[in-house]
Amino acid sequence: MTDLSLTILPEAAGDAQSIERLHERTFGPGRFVLSAYRIREHVDHVLELSFTARIGTLLVGSVRQLPVLVGETPALLLGPLTVEPPFRGRGVGRLLMERALKDAKAKDHRLVLLVGDEPYYSRVGFKPVPKGRVTMPGPVDAARILVFELVDGAFEGVSGPVGPDWSKARAG
Numbered sequence: 001m002t003d004l005s006l007t008i009l010p011e012a013a014g015d016a017q018s019i020e021r022l023h024e025r026t027f028g029p030g031r032f033v034l035s036a037y038r039i040r041e042h043v044d045h046v047l048e049l050s051f052t053a054r055i056g057t058l059l060v061g062s063v064r065q066l067p068v069l070v071g072e073t074p075a076l077l078l079g080p081l082t083v084e085p086p087f088r089g090r091g092v093g094r095l096l097m098e099r100a101l102k103d104a105k106a107k108d109h110r111l112v113l114l115v116g117d118e119p120y121y122s123r124v125g126f127k128p129v130p131k132g133r134v135t136m137p138g139p140v141d142a143a144r145i146l147v148f149e150l151v152d153g154a155f156e157g158v159s160g161p162v163g164p165d166w167s168k169a170r171a172g
Contacts, residue, residue: 071160
């Protein structure tokens with residue numbers, strides 16, 4: 001990232017509209033039927049574990065994390081991760097993920113899940129979840145469910161459905 005003056009900052013409450021517009025441009029209206037979005041309907045992402053990438057004042061990327069349970073085990077669900085198309089392939093997504101994972105570990109989280117392409121996410125250490133061990137709501141390709149252990153062995157013995165951490169769910 002030598003050619004861009006990039007800053008990675010924790011997401012602020014005032015970033016919500018800009019991030020939503022970024023999601024609209026990069027994912028389109030079909031994003032609302034995805035499994036991860038179904039979970040997001042019930043629980044908010046954690047601002048202090050969600051980040052923006054900016055060049056000057058221009059928002060060029062975003063990553064969010066939200067609290068979930070895998071069976072009875074607390075975890076984070078990473079995503080969406082998105083970068084404006086002109087800035088892709090320059091390491092912005094990787095920097096966002098690395099910051100999100102580092103801060104999650106510093107706040108004593110143990111596991112992070114996501115739904116995504118294994119070749120891309122394996123570069124930062126995500127691994128495929130063994131088939132049948134974890135289920136998500138709605139249609140999802142089980143091969144795209146990935147896990148990152150923030151603590152060695154944290155995924156050992158963990159299985160079950162992924163859903164919102166209801167202790168952190170929105171009222172109403």
